[in-house]
Amino acid sequence: MTNLDLQKPLETMKTLMALQASTMNKSVELQKASGEQLASFFKTEMEKAKDLKTPEDMVKFNVAANQGLFDLMKAQGEAFTALATNASQTAMDEMQKLAK
16 A cells, blocks of 8 residues: 555544544533523523412413423434434545545
């Protein structure tokens, strides 16, 4: 194998390592944002809970709060899934370039 033969695999490895680092950074940022969103959600819900007067109010609040929490968690999961899907596809594209 000559230097020319090694150049393409080395460049691909550099690209994949950069992709891995970028994906990890994005994942950390998503985790940070998710934590902040959850903290904000619970803070807001605590403020709403202060105004509850009746058991019926509490039940309605609980149902709405749980729905809001599940929606938030679903959106966060979708964001992580999109990141993983994108990173996987980009890595596969790089590997296919190496195979050519």
